[in-house]
Amino acid sequence: MNIVYVYGRDWPGEKAGISFSTYTGYGIAESDKKNNIEMIFAKNTKKDPEEVLSDYFSLDPISNFNINLLDNSTFFSETTKFYFQALKKIIELNKNKKIDAIITRTVKFLPFLFLLKKLYGLNIFFEAHSFYLDPDLKQEYDRKKEYIYQKLFLPSFDGIICHQSQIKNLYQKYIPESNYATITYGIRTLERVNDIWENQYIGYVGSLYENKGVEDLFKAFKKIEYPGLKLLIIGGRDKRIARFENLARNLNIEDRVEITGWVDRGKVDDYLKKVKIGVVPVRDTFHGRYLTCPTKIFNYFSHGIPVVGSDLPTVKEVVTDKCGLFYKDGNIDDLTKKINKLLDSKELFYNCSDNIMEIAKNLYFKNRGKKFIDFIESVSN
Structure with missing residues (x-):
């Protein structure tokens, strides 16, 4: 054709x-x-x-x-x-x-x-x-x-x-x-690092606009106390990066947060190989509930990374209960709880990751x- x-x-x-x-x-x-x-x-x-x-x-x-x-x-x-x-x-x-x-x-x-x-x-x-x-x-x-x-x-x-x-x-x-x-x-490729459980980053891929829910992720990460664990933000530009750098300082987590700035697609994959859990903090707006299909989900799926996402139909349709956990939008404690739940269970973690690797073969x-x-x-x- x-x-x-x-x-x-x-x-x-x-x-x-x-x-x-x-x-x-x-x-x-x-x-x-x-x-x-x-x-x-x-x-x-x-x-x-x-x-x-x-x-x-x-x-x-x-x-x-x-x-x-x-x-x-x-x-x-x-x-x-x-x-x-x-x-x-x-x-x-x-x-x-x-x-x-x-x-x-x-x-x-x-x-x-x-x-x-x-x-x-x-x-x-x-x-x-x-x-x-x-x-x-x-x-x-x-x-x-x-x-x-x-x-x-x-x-x-x-x-x-x-x-x-x-x-x-x-x-x-x-x-x-x-x-x-x-x-x-x-997805373009499918590759999971052999020791993904040992990765030391909670990851987010995408822009840093205020409606993306990234601020909730920063606040939740402050409550997570795992030795060596860091927050990796893959994306962002100029003033928005400065805003979140200031937020990290205000939360006293600046030494545990890395923001890459905007990078080419190939470099995104290099960073994702370091990520253990990927977060999809979609806001419960008309766009978030009915229109979006977050590409970051597929970034995570490309590397078998379990997902913690907003409890919205647009997120759950792709991720499903087989590939991750869901939290109530805007509820920092619930987001923290779901991330900790994956961090606490190697069995649950690999169950989600293995399911992703199987589902992703058709994507x-x-x-x-x-x-x-x-x-x-x-x-x-």
Whole structure:
């Protein structure tokens, strides 16, 4: 199949969607050499895309996976310029070789895809990571344009791909007649260090925004008293790092906390090899309860790391009771208790880790890519 994937963000970049979409496209290409994937992003590098794939994403270039970077610099709206350039690029690609399907996760690009469908009869699929169809929620988000675009254009598209069942249920309530697939995120590699029980880090991967629940993890860690145990924060930038360094000092745990700052994907794996327990402190917000599929879960799964996560359906759907423990969001004592429970039982720890290693075998991006193809083929005209 000849597939185009459009995402209107800078590539490479720290947005989780950049890694999500890049690995998705790569997985589709890996699943079958007959699948040709054209990725379209906004340009954010002077390096050759193959060099970025290797250095930033730890991926080997393959002939049927292509990165198209569009120059987005302008005195006017960068996003608008990107959309018109992407439209032109897709028309050009379709002339060279008939496109079988277009996938996007960019809501504001939907009108352009609607036009392409009308003009060329192309199959269009929306990969859902946001939700604006509820007229009350659109007031909360202040995203009237996104609400209109999803309401007007999604019903005419060929399918909606969701990364977990909570967001799928939301879309089905408002667009029940559409075709749906639930295809969760995946892993690139699977490797557990032989002596993972001896690792001396509680780990967190991701950004340090206030709504991420990381402050709760710091406060819980202060209550944990295991000799040599440290807290490893993989990620973070500038002022946010300074904020959490100050928090560590205020809690008198600064000598037990390490913050790496933002690192390339390959280096994330190097740090994760030191982690014993991974924490997913998702907040109980609309986004946390219904929309997210935390990629940090799959970072931990890639290394067989047991998980302690918020007791929310978006976390429990992937982790399940077989792979970790759950705590009530905002309850520091409960978070502390669940981390201690894993630290206190080698049997429970390895039971979770072994289950992860078994489940993760079916989560490779290659397998995920095949599910995308199977769904597209099943609903395409």
